[in-house]
Amino acid sequence: MKSLNFKETEALLAKYNIPFCQTKLAKNEIEILSLAEEIGYPLVLKIASLKGEHKTDLGLVKTNIKNEEELKIAKEELFSALEKTSIEYEGYLIQKEISGREIVLGMKRDLQFGPVLMFGLGGIMVEILKDISFRITPINKTDAIEMIKEIKGYEVLKGFRGQKSVNLDKLADILVSLSNLSLNEKNIEEIDFDPAIANEKEVWVADARVILK
Numbered sequence: 001m002k003s004l005n006f007k008e009t010e011a012l013l014a015k016y017n018i019p020f021c022q023t024k025l026a027k028n029e030i031e032i033l034s035l036a037e038e039i040g041y042p043l044v045l046k047i048a049s050l051k052g053e054h055k056t057d058l059g060l061v062k063t064n065i066k067n068e069e070e071l072k073i074a075k076e077e078l079f080s081a082l083e084k085t086s087i088e089y090e091g092y093l094i095q096k097e098i099s100g101r102e103i104v105l106g107m108k109r110d111l112q113f114g115p116v117l118m119f120g121l122g123g124i125m126v127e128i129l130k131d132i133s134f135r136i137t138p139i140n141k142t143d144a145i146e147m148i149k150e151i152k153g154y155e156v157l158k159g160f161r162g163q164k165s166v167n168l169d170k171l172a173d174i175l176v177s178l179s180n181l182s183l184n185e186k187n188i189e190e191i192d193f194d195p196a197i198a199n200e201k202e203v204w205v206a207d208a209r210v211i212l213k
Contacts, residue, residue: 001189001211001212001213002211002212003050003051003209003210003211003212004210004212005048005050005090006023006025006048006090006091006093007025008210009208009209009210010023012181012185012210013205013208015181016177016178016180016181017177018174018177018178018181018205019170019174019202019203019204019205020204020205020208021095021096021098021197021204021205021206022039022095022096023093023094023095023096024038024039024093024094024095025048025090025091025092025093026091026092026093026094027091027092029075031092032045032071032075032092032094033068033071033072035094036065036068036071036094037068039094039095039096040096041065041066041067042064042065042066042096042097043065043071043094043095043096043097044061044062044063044064044065044093044094044095044096044097044206045061045062045065045071045074045075045078045092045093045094045095046060046061046062046078046092046093046095046207047060047061047078047082047087047089047092047093048089048090048091048092048093049087049088049089050088050089050090051087051088058081058084058085058087059077059078059080059081060078060081060082060085060087062074062075062077062078063097064097065097078092095206098197098199098204098206099197099199100166100197100198100199101121101122101156101157101166101197101198101199102121102122102123102195102196102197103119103120103121103122103171103193103195103196103197103198103203104118104119104120104121104122104126104132104192104193104194104195104196105117105118105119105174105175105178105193105194105196105205106118106190106191106192106193106194107137107178107181107182107188107190107191108189108190109182109188109189109190109213113136114136114137114183115136115137115179115182115183116134116135116136116137117134117135117136117137117139117147117175117178117179117182118132118133118134119132119133119134119135119147119148119151119175120132120133120151120153121151121153121156121157122194122195122196129152131151131152131153132151133147133148133150133151134147135147135179137179137182137183138179138180138183139175139176139179140176141172141173141176144171144172144173144175144176144179145168145172147175148168148171148172148175157171157198164199164200165200166198166199166200166203167198167199167200167201167202167203170198170202170203171198171203174193174196174203174205178191178193187212187213188210188211188212188213189211189212189213190209190210190211191208191209191210191211192207192208192209193205193207193208194207194209195207
């Protein structure tokens with residue numbers, strides 16, 4: 001199955017007003033350094049993979065890069081890790097690092113029900129605890145809010161032990177936009193936003209994978 005490349009994915013999200021973290025694609029080492037200066041620190045550096053590999057597990061995602069010296073170290077570590085893999089990639093992504101809660105959102109096209117949406121907290125909550133909710137499209141904003149409230153981790157999202165609530169309104173908007181995208185773009189088989197980052201102000205997709213039929 002074919003996956004959209006970075007530029008195609010970026011354009012698709014923009015078409016449906018799904019916020020994407022400020023991200024630039026670098027083709028070589030020189031572009032990594034120049035684009036980092038353009039975006040500003042702190043940064044994330046990662047491989048623009050064309051498939052669904054777990055880049056973090058392979059050492060292909062470097063986070064919390066605070067200056068040019070740290071970027072050079074992270075770049076060498078990433079290059080070294082890359083040499084040990086056979087991953088197909090199109091370059092390197094330099095991304096503005098955003099603090100917040102990690103969330104996963106996605107869609108899979110079911111033969112019987114059509115596009116089915118998935119929502120959950122990122123990290124251990126989805127990988128081990130399987131704390132996720134599902135909806136058959138189409139959904140409206142009320143449906144999206146119900147979907148968010150269904151997971152056990154909802155207490156974390158709305159603010160736990162004095163922490164600020166994430167922006168639930170904008171999170172619901174992204175779910176509705178994902179529903180619309182899934183219904184309109186019938187050539188798309190599967191979508192993964194893993195992770196998206198949510199805080200009290202905004203919600204951004206940090207990594208997106210779009211698989212075509």
